[in-house]
Amino acid sequence: MSELVPPADHPYGIHNLPYGVFSTQDAGPRVGVRIGDQVLDLGACAEAAGMESARVWQTSSLNAFLAEGRSAWESGRAWIVEVLTNESQRDCVEPHLYPLDQVRLHLPIEVADYVDFYASEQHATNVGSIFRPDGDALTPNWKHLPIGYHGRSGTVVVSGTDVVRPVGQRKAPQDAAPVFGPSIRLDIEAELGFVVGGSSPVGSRVSVDQADEHLFGVALFNDWSARDIQAWEYVPLGPFLGKSFASSLGAWVVPTEALRAARVDLPAQNPEPMDYLRGEGLYGLDIEMEVSINGTVVSRPPYRDMYWSPTQMLAHMTVNGASLRPGDLFASGTVSGDEKAERGSLLELTWSGKEPITLQDGQTRAFLEDGDTVTITGSAPGPNGSRIGLGEVTGTIAPAR
């Protein structure tokens, strides 16, 4: 099977196995798993192997599989490893493999509720300094709770989808009245998206230590942001149209099992969080991200610097009794590190447009121009010195309509 399972140092080898949804010329969207540069049609393979559970993969999103919960995810992953590595299973596998360049990738989940957090201290500090220059950069609540807000599920799009420049109202501080038109401060936010599975009933809480039962996997995420629209609209009820035009999710969801070797200690949390934000299940993730615009790497945001653990975000999101559904998605908020070259948004990289960056073709950018392509990639440590690839999330700006 040397041609099937790539060498141990391949970013999409047997230790990764990200899930996605793909279609081919002859059949519509269904669940697949990536191995090397191929996709295995999981439902077809499982059916050929006589697995009853095949049906959870014979659908156009991961949601049915997400609904099954942690033990099904673990046994599903163990079965995938078995069929990929055991010669005797070759007949169930080979007819259902497709080269990556011959498939189309779709949004991997049907997004139930989408929440965006704000979990990078460096990002929140930078944005606070820019948006509220006369106040404290961090709001008084920031170190007590993972701040978050709900975004628009219906405009989460898969990597590769063009993003139409939004139009709307904006008003610069010096303007007497707002004006209308295409956003002139269109930005990115390099984030991780966490895909939630299982469910919890309304009125119950999920603790930090229970949270991992619901964390199915991770995908790269770009929370496109129209800074001018956002700045005018966001007081007092938060971001709305400045964000809701599009958010791009990577096509590959890396299972949390594949990211065990990436777990690291969180930065020190001071003041000590309240009890419901504490537990054994706290961790950071040593995921290295890379943001490029038209091929020029403009930032390398380090996810390991994030202040809040994904399990704290999930525990906070449910502490008031809010329920979870399969397909819930929460994003980390922009990932920014201490260094200028580690900032995950143009707002921060160009300090609100005042310090444009230069691309390798000599062009400069304060914010995005029509035709710009933004690509975010990521990787994490795997077992035994290997690296796990997180795929990419990419999108090109189309002119306003």
Place this chain on the structure above:
Amino acid sequence: MSELVPPADHPYGIHNLPYGVFSTQDAGPRVGVRIGDQVLDLGACAEAAGMESARVWQTSSLNAFLAEGRSAWESGRAWIVEVLTNESQRDCVEPHLYPLDQVRLHLPIEVADYVDFYASEQHATNVGSIFRPDGDALTPNWKHLPIGYHGRSGTVVVSGTDVVRPVGQRKAPQDAAPVFGPSIRLDIEAELGFVVGGSSPVGSRVSVDQADEHLFGVALFNDWSARDIQAWEYVPLGPFLGKSFASSLGAWVVPTEALRAARVDLPAQNPEPMDYLRGEGLYGLDIEMEVSINGTVVSRPPYRDMYWSPTQMLAHMTVNGASLRPGDLFASGTVSGDEKAERGSLLELTWSGKEPITLQDGQTRAFLEDGDTVTITGSAPGPNGSRIGLGEVTGTIAPAR
């Protein structure tokens, strides 16, 4: 058919015909229409009549019908009137009628995205005065755009569902640090919910004049709010856990066709809104609401005072290219009138708890106590001097867990 179609002055007569989802002892949730004090099983009736379209009603939510769009809604309504009033159709109708008190009502829609607006000038002014006593009550953007934010779709529950008191962090201004526990300032917000049908693609806009094509109907809505949790968390990204524990939607969705006679002119809008918020399709709705706590009427909010038209809210929500899906739901924000007795939240009625109200049993309330039942009802002018009932949205507070 005198026993079937109630007299013209009945609030659920032939001019109303609200849609809902109901189940009976012998069969699960499916779409029905209310006539008088009975529910007609629409799918079964349509099937008996040989209608091909029966299937859109033979499901557990209105979403399939919502997806069909305005012309299907109009022909569906015309067909319902026909079968209810034409003697020759009696065989298709009578076997499929159920007395209201023998059915269970369910959430009528599978909520896609839920947005809450803030469209009452009186409410925004009151809340601004209470939450930001040192600033202007209305933020500078308020009269330029209908402020809104996304809420949690997964915790929209049907009228009659108990609401568990949320727990979370709160910090009164005089406190040195936040504390944790059940909310002690649990409140209501009396609102209307607008149910969206049809769809629009990402990157396109829906104008004020196109908006009515997407407005399927209206239901009463209670946006339960934990004021203490909200006050501590909401800067800078808006309300999150203070709202996301539960929002209650009425079981009956009154079609917009039934509310034609309720349309009134909007209050004067000054400054004149931008072009995208203008058009022929602007209107207010003369809906009278009534809020009671444990049987005492505590407020009568007048929807006709709302500043923004539902069509302006929908046009604003999509002006940035955000798409619409069948089952999208947007709420008006708290309905408050000029008079104290017309305020749609306890925050306003008791002026942040400082002026408790007295119930008919002599008890006082600053905010809600465990066991309290809040019921919001509504009615609107129908044709020829009749009144249209909007049903009710009710819920009882269960103790924190």
